[in-house]
Amino acid sequence: MxxxxxxxxxxxxxxxxxxxxxxxxxxxxxxxxxxxxxxxxxxxxxxxxxxxxxxxxxxxxxxxxDDRKKAARVGSRGVGNIFDIHAHAEPDWYRKVAPFTGGNADRNDGGGTPSPAWNVSSHLDFMQTIGISHSILGFTSPSANAFLGDKERTVALARLINEQLAAYARTYPDSFNFFAAMPLPYTDEAITELKYAVQELGAVGVALMSNHEGHYLGYDSFTPFWQAMDGLGGRQVVYVHPTTPWLNVNETWIPANPYSDIDESRMEFYMETARTFIDLTLTQTIHNFTNTHFVLPHIGGAFPTMIDRVLKTVHTELYESSLEIYRTRFWWDSASPTYFHQINGLLAYDIPKANLLYGTDYPFISAAVTAADFDSIMAYPGLSDEEKEDLLSNNYKTLFGDKLHFQ
The missing domain is CATH 1.20.5 (Single alpha-helices involved in coiled-coils or other helix-helix interfaces)
Known part of the structure; x- marks a missing residue:
């Protein structure tokens, strides 16, 4: 041996x-x-x-x-002044690990959308076309959770994802920064990775999945992680990306998609965003850790439709305090066709327009759809021209503050 x-x-x-x-x-x-x-x-x-x-x-x-990366320089490429907070790196090596979005690498299932080809050059070309000056990169679902139930491989994959993202950010500092992957549900290891990614690699925040091996983000075993994040000092930014809803049944991982004709990324991902933010609310995680700000993809997916349903019925004591958090420490990105009709439901909760952000979901959304989504923002009657400019080019500055250097 x-x-x-x-x-x-x-x-x-x-x-x-x-x-x-x-x-x-x-x-x-x-x-x-x-x-x-x-x-x-x-x-x-x-x-x-x-x-x-x-x-x-x-x-x-x-x-x-050295142990710390300097703040990213934002806005110096001269291609425009749009900031993309929802963009994905998808290097070839990762597509071999996780060929399907949300998938289980050991079984090649759990997702439905094949991971698209991607490289830095094509991403920069895309940014040039749209007029994007800076993008925050993260790995999409399953991120570090490609090997369900395998602690060692999950921890190792999270580290290498973050080293790769840091390499993009260091090599193209005027164009990219990154949200770090975390190896939850392994809390101790996630705390170690959190400190390394933020304090040594220079991540401007972390990207969590809506669930980690079936555990939603208010799971009590994750409390030490939230304590560690809040304890880093200053404002911490958590980007939450939806993933496959997993069930562990007799040590078998089952994607809990009741409507298999539509893959998880098209419908269940919206439900996942609702599930995890309701969980974060009811466990009062968002109330207890006040240094942490959350970025919600797809202007919250199905979450806004659930707020009154849940908090006006059995949890009325949390209603007002939760709404205050949604209006102050929650930020809402535009990725996907969200400004045709969906945005109206969110703004009905008096969400400040200063907390609206722009995101593309590149490379998972086609150029044609991205253009249509952008046009829908520009045509949306509920925002003034100044508010649209702020959504595209200014609101992120308030969110990140001194984590980024603005030019």
Missing amino acids: KFGVLVSATVLAARLAHAVPTSIADAIMSRASRDGIDLSVLDTMPDILAAITDTYNERGVQYPQ
Whole structure:
């Protein structure tokens, strides 16, 4: 047994020697080892490290040795002044891990939308076309939760996702920053990753899934994570992205989609946003951790339609205090066809228009749909021209404050 382990380690070292320069590989692996993370549990680790290295080498950027990334420079590319808070990186190595949005990598199910091809060059071209000056990148569902029930691979994947995102942000600081992936439901490990991603890699916030292995975000075992986030000091930003609703039945993971003719990303994702924000409300997580601000995708999905239904019936004591939080510490991105009719339901709750943000969901929404969505915002009669400009180009500054440097 010991001989077999030694052989495997030798083979792995040989593969790494041919795959990536040891300076970057060693730096990433050393920091992971310091934090108790074994990256080698991922069979694709050499390929991932090679991709991260290629990202740095493409523009001759060195892997930094300092412990903190400077604030991103926003607005200097001269292609426009639109800020995209909902954009996804989808490198080739990740599409091999998770070929379907929301999917379970070990079974290739749970999602319905094939992950699209993506690269930095095409993303920058897209930004140029729309007039976007800066995008916050994150990995879409399943993010680090591609290996359901596998703690070691979840933790390792979260670390490498964040190293890859940091590489994009460091290599293209005028164009990108990132929301870090978290390896929940493994709370202790998520706290470690939170501190590393924010304090060392320079993440401007974290991207959580609507559920992590079936546990919604108000789950009591997640309380130490919320305490750690709130304890970082200053305003913390949590972007919540919907994912497949998972049920663990006799150690079998089942996607809880009652209407299989429509894949999860088209309908259940909206329901997932409602489920997790109702959960965060009823557990009073949003009440108890006041440094944390939340970005809701798709202007909240189905969540706004559930507020009165839940809080005006059995939880009336939380109604007014929750609405105050929704109006102050909640931010609402526009991604998807949300400004044709859906926006009216949200604004009926007196949500400040200063808390509306622009998002594209690139590359998961086609260019034609993105253009139509943009036109619907510009045509929406409920916003003045100044409010539309603020939605596209100014409101995010209030959200991020000194996390970003505005030019």
